[in-house]
Amino acid sequence: MTEYAIRARGISKRFGDLTAVDHLDMEVESGRIFGFLGPNGSGKTTTIRMLCGLLTPSDGDVEVLGLKVPEQAEQLRQRIGYMTQKFSLYTDLSTRENLRFMADIYGLDRRDRWRRIDEVLAQFTLTDLRDRRLDAMSGGQRQRVALAAATLHRPTLLFLDEPTSAVDPENRRDFWEKLFDLSEAGTTILVSTHYMDEAERCHRLAILERGQVRRNDAPDALMQALDGRVIEVNGPGLRQLRQHLMAQPEVVSAAQQGSSLRVLLGEPVAAPLDYLRGQLNDPAQQPRATRPNLEDVFMAATSGERAA
Numbered sequence: 577m578t579e580y581a582i583r584a585r586g587i588s589k590r591f592g593d594l595t596a597v598d599h600l601d602m603e604v605e606s607g608r609i610f611g612f613l614g615p616n617g618s619g620k621t622t623t624i625r626m627l628c629g630l631l632t633p634s635d636g637d638v639e640v641l642g643l644k645v646p647e648q649a650e651q652l653r654q655r656i657g658y659m660t661q662k663f664s665l666y667t668d669l670s671t672r673e674n675l676r677f678m679a680d681i682y683g684l685d686r687r688d689r690w691r692r693i694d695e696v697l698a699q700f701t702l703t704d705l706r707d708r709r710l711d712a713m714s715g716g717q718r719q720r721v722a723l724a725a726a727t728l729h730r731p732t733l734l735f736l737d738e739p740t741s742a743v744d745p746e747n748r749r750d751f752w753e754k755l756f757d758l759s760e761a762g763t764t765i766l767v768s769t770h771y772m773d774e775a776e777r778c779h780r781l782a783i784l785e786r787g788q789v790r791r792n793d794a795p796d797a798l799m800q801a802l803d804g805r806v807i808e809v810n811g812p813g814l815r816q817l818r819q820h821l822m823a824q825p826e827v828v829s830a831a832q833q834g835s836s837l838r839v840l841l842g843e844p845v846a847a848p849l850d851y852l853r854g855q856l857n858d859p860a861q862q863p864r865a866t867r868p869n870l871e872d873v874f875m876a877a878t879s880g881e882r883a884a
């Protein structure tokens with residue numbers, strides 16, 4: 577039987593007149609990496625804060641690790657880790673000093689404390705940086721310290737809110753390797769991101785827009801659902817062609833990439849390639865269907881499906 581670390585039913589959050597999260601349903605399977613992808617202000621942070629018990633929903637029910645939230649948030653606190661885009665450790669303290677401070681907050685057993693700190697230092701490749709102050713570290717190194725701090729008390733569920741927003745691609749890749757190690761060891765991870773490459777790594781992905789879930793599936797399945805609807809056009813006159821296509825209700829998006837134009841067509845277009853051939857304005861332009869990527873999925877999900 578599938579076990580769920582998180583179940584949310586119809587949760588909403590209103591701030592005055594603004595509905596930041598609007599009747600959202602979601603389930604996160606235990607041990608999986610679940611991603612939240614969405615434009616700025618789509619409600620990712622607000623949702624995560626409600627799931628952690630830091631914000632009370634205006635409506636709906638939340639159950640996390642079998643506990644009702646926010647009612648049982650206090651019991652939940654020891655079992656979850658939380659890391660935000662804003663760096664929340666002390667930059668004038670060393671790695672070990674920060675971790676010792678977190679060990680106090682989590683109430684780690686005094687005898688176990690240093691053993692556990694050494695363990696996370698090794699796990700997150702921080703042993704050589706143990707005595708370095710955080711203000712003398714790179715963005716990627718600091719994020720590893722933050723992840724070590726968030727997992728010090730061995731949580732079974734981790735909430736990561738845009739954890740790599742200040743990290744370069746190579747360090748992001750390393751960071752994700754650590755997340756897969758944690759997932760392999762049974763930790764459930766909910767991670768929000770702006771980056772397509774990160775979103776594609778998740779076992780499952782929810783795309784949010786205006787506080788609502790627009791898509792929710794495995795990244796591969798989301799991409800396959802667009803099969804045949806992405807057409808690349810090569811040839812002359814692409815700027816003009818783009819302008820023409822963007823005015824058509826059947827076209828969800830058209831974006832130039834190097835010397836080709838990538839066009840995403842709406843679902844009601846029955847024969848996308850034929851449709852596009854009919855729109856071309858130069859006989860030298862060559863259209864061909866191409867494999868959808870996650871950015872296409874994101875565009876289709878957040879464009880209100882112009883063609884629908």
Ligand SMILES: Nc1ncnc2c1ncn2[C@@H]1O[C@H](COP(=O)(O)OP(=O)(O)OP(=O)(O)O)[C@@H](O)[C@H]1O
Binds near residue numbers: 594596614619621622
């Ligand atoms: N405490 C608050 N009071 C009033 N409005 C808020 C509050 N917190 C969030 N909002 C608003 O709710 C909406 C959703 O914000 P939220 O931070 O959840 O989005 P997000 O998807 O995490 O965005 P980002 O990617 O920029 O972090 C935004 O319009 C935001 O301005």
